[in-house]
Amino acid sequence: MENITRRLLQRVVRRFPSQTLRATLDKWERLSEAQRRSLDLSKTKWALTEKLLSICEVCDTFGVWISGVSRVIYVIDNPNQGMWYAFQLLDPKDDAHSVDLTQFKQQFKCHLSQLMRHVSIKIKKHTDEAVWIRIAWGDALSRPDHLKPTYVVYYLQSSHVFMTSLNSKLKPLLSQALVLSTRHRGMKDANLSGRNLTAITDLLMKRYQQVFPTKYPTPLAEKNEIESHPHIEREQAGAAAKRQQMACEAFGGGVLPQLQSAVYKLETRFKDHTNKIMTEREEPFRCVVKFSSVNLLESLRHCASSGIASTPVTPLLSSVPLKGRNSFVITDNGRSPSSQTQQSQK
Amino acid sequence: MEPPQRSMVRTPHKSVLVQRRSKSRSYRQSYRSCSGGPSRLCLTPALTARRLNTSRRPPKSQDITDKLKAEHLALLVKTRWKLSYVTPLYRFRHTQLRSYSRQLSAFIAAEQQRGVAVEVEGTQSGFRVSFSMLQGLASAENDDPETVLIQVHSKPLLSRQDEPQKLVWSGWLTCISGNPEYLSSLPRDFTCLPLFGSSGADGLTSVVKSWIQQTFDCCLGRLELNHTTLQWLLALWTNCHAQSNIQQLNMVWTLPSAPPLQVSFTVDPQDAWDLWRSVRKASAQEEEEEEEESCIDVEEVTRFLHGLKSHFYRHFRLELSAGSLSQVGTALGWAAVSGRIKMSSSRYVVTTLALLTECALLKMPI
Structure with missing residues (x-):
């Protein structure tokens, strides 16, 4: 046990960047003020680990616990590590809105440990109503593996759940525990994923500047401008402004949530009036299109406003912010040739 | 530029490389310098094509597995290569590969002493260079110069005496289905191997490149694929x-x-x-x-x-x-x-290289 603790603590301390080490240690409530001050951060990390271990031995607390809580704090502060997947809870029961933190904590721990024998759960409430859950999984024969934990973020009384590094075998267990403890009847994949947790929560909860269609997008200008070619300039400026307006209506204005990619699986008929053979083909043309960028929504908005993408923006692209998802399967609605533009999104 | 035939006459055929280097004249040849002035050279009436061929035969699968050594084939197929073009090599002899190996080893050692960074992570300083011919890597019809493979080996750091040396850098010079009219129009002392692929540490790549440039009086440049x-x-x-x-x-x-x-x-x-x-x-x-x-x-x-x-x-x-x-x-x-390629299937290596040879010939500066 001693060895495991030492190894864990070493790995955890090594993983923290030195700049954030002080801040993280300050959040660690188990350590007293004096103990925290006694830690000399200018020393090597190895020396620091030894010091921490000696403190923990005195306090009679154990490293597994230490690493658990300190790493929850670390991930809360650095939520942009790994890939986050969004899930949606379905069919709330009548008392779903009255679930509070203590009840949720108790229920979740109870349900999950009934389903899995060796599992270690840490729950911590973050400042903005988010409940952070760290789960270390073990199996029938082994202890919980604290080096590969799953993180779950749940907003109380909402239907959104976000998870990172979850093994697909363990997903049913976790979703069952979540559904039961949040008083819902089901959970489904929300088809949204990204590296930036804040961005995907903002997108799902529509916390970005939305632009709505208006008849007069700008205040009416006074008509006293004298220009060389007033007609041409007005027309061009008008078209550009219109494109800009439509782009913002589709994707939002200002700074947009940082989404990295969107994937479309297309299984639609190939239609091209110059290619008769392919147009007459019965089978769908199967392809996968993946858009990626540092900030996908801003890239797409720029494409639309600069004319690379024609306006009005196709529903396929505007569905990303509108429906809050970035993974789509597109098929033809009917097999009849009449369904020219109708496409369904699954 | 003077017509290259005359410059050739002036160069004594038996001149040693070092002597030739001491002169300031350069014998660099390129596709365009040959094809560029047909009126003066009267050599290449048919060479006016400056664009990529607009039609080509469908690629035929060509089994080269029994022609090449298994390790060479595996190297060709498994590696991601960075491409460059090379203008024709002056006085390159396929019979002197052994001496080239020695020269390049010495050159790398000399550069290292001068302080050029050629270190490869986790290896000792000594490098062993080997040149070998890849016979069989050629199109069936054309009479192309044989492909040359260059490999640089080094011993891993902290290794035992008897441990084999590790391959740290490899590259090749090739010409597959090069334009026959152009190839035959070249003066006798020039060998055209216009496509250069390399894989390994950047420091070594630039050292090898500068050795090729100095030894064979040619130009190398990045080959971007348009x-x-x-x-x-x-x-x-x-x-x-x-x-x-x-x-x-x-x-x-x-x-x-x-x-x-x-x-x-x-x-x-x-x-x-x-x-x-x-x-x-x-x-x-x-x-x-x-x-x-x-x-x-x-x-x-x-x-x-x-x-x-x-x-x-x-x-x-x-x-x-x-x-x-x-x-x-x-x-x-x-x-x-960016000019990086990978040829994953051994059966179509020849076809791919033929297209890239054509690109390299076009990319050469005038």
Whole structure:
């Protein structure tokens, strides 16, 4: 046990960047003020680990616990590590809105440990109503593996759940525990994923500047401008402004949530009036299109406003912010040739 | 520039390399310097093509597994190569590879002493260079100069005495299906191996390059693969689908938005093949030729790409033509605009290299 603790603590301390080490240690409530001050951060990390271990031995607390809580704090502060997947809870029961933190904590721990024998759960409430859950999984024969934990973020009384590094075998267990403890009847994949947790929560909860269609997008200008070619300039400026307006209506204005990619699986008929053979083909043309960028929504908005993408923006692209998802399967609605533009999104 | 024949007459044939270096004159030759002034040279009446061929024969699968050593073939197929073009090599002899190995080893050691960073991580300082010929890596019809493989070995740091040396750098110089008229128009002392592929530490690459430049009085430069070349590769690979599965057809487009947008477009192999066949059939009917026999025309390639782009546009209303094609890939190979390639299938290595040789010949400076 001693060895495991030492190894864990070493790995955890090594993983923290030195700049954030002080801040993280300050959040660690188990350590007293004096103990925290006694830690000399200018020393090597190895020396620091030894010091921490000696403190923990005195306090009679154990490293597994230490690493658990300190790493929850670390991930809360650095939520942009790994890939986050969004899930949606379905069919709330009548008392779903009255679930509070203590009840949720108790229920979740109870349900999950009934389903899995060796599992270690840490729950911590973050400042903005988010409940952070760290789960270390073990199996029938082994202890919980604290080096590969799953993180779950749940907003109380909402239907959104976000998870990172979850093994697909363990997903049913976790979703069952979540559904039961949040008083819902089901959970489904929300088809949204990204590296930036804040961005995907903002997108799902529509916390970005939305632009709505208006008849007069700008205040009416006074008509006293004298220009060389007033007609041409007005027309061009008008078209550009219109494109800009439509782009913002589709994707939002200002700074947009940082989404990295969107994937479309297309299984639609190939239609091209110059290619008769392919147009007459019965089978769908199967392809996968993946858009990626540092900030996908801003890239797409720029494409639309600069004319690379024609306006009005196709529903396929505007569905990303509108429906809050970035993974789509597109098929033809009917097999009849009449369904020219109708496409369904699954 | 003076006609190269005269300069050749002035150079004594038995002159030693070092002596020749001491003169300031350069004997650099290039495709364009030969083809550029037909009126003066009266050598190359047929060489006016400055563009990529507009039609080429469908690639034939060529089994080179029994011609090449297994380790060489594995190296060719498993590595990602960075491409450069090379102007014709002056006084390069395939019979002197042994001496070149020694010279290059000495050159690397000398550069190291001068303080040029050629260190490779985790290895000792000593490098052993070997030159070898890749006989058999050639097209069936053409009489091309043999491909030369250069390998640099070094001992891993902290290794025992008897441990074998590790391959730290490799590169090759090749010419496959080079334009025969151009090749025969070259003065006798020049060998044309216009395509140079390298893989390994950048420091070593630049040292080897500068050795080649100094020893054979030639120019090396980055070979970027343009839009047309990438499209050709895509079409040629797709054309092989009936014989060997391409698994998927992948294109990556970069669109100039702010921030830049990357679009990766992956097509099911069977559907890509059907689209390619429909494009081929349409033109085969026009020309009333047998499908298997007919050459692939650049128009078919364009039509194929147009089909793919229009399918994309129909869904996303986004003009891919506004951006640029930056990568193409199938199970048979992968290529990027930056001049990096991978030839994953040994059966089509020759075809791919033939196209790239053509690009390299075109890319040479005047």
